[in-house]
Amino acid sequence: MKTGMFALTLGLGVAVGAVAVMMMPHQNPTRKFVQKAADNVEDFVTEAAEKIGM
Secondary structure (H helix, E strand, C coil): CCHHHHHHHHHHHHHHHHHHHHCCCCCCHHHHHHHHHHHHHHHHHHHHHHHHCC
């Protein structure tokens, strides 16, 4: 699998996960945990995409 396709797939997965998180109540501890994880993954994918020139 090409790295760019992997990054795109990972980014789409994060987007779908973010939709599920947005349906949870704001003060839900699970939402807070998942949101932090999604933010970290998004940052990683962005940095990786920049390094490979996407």
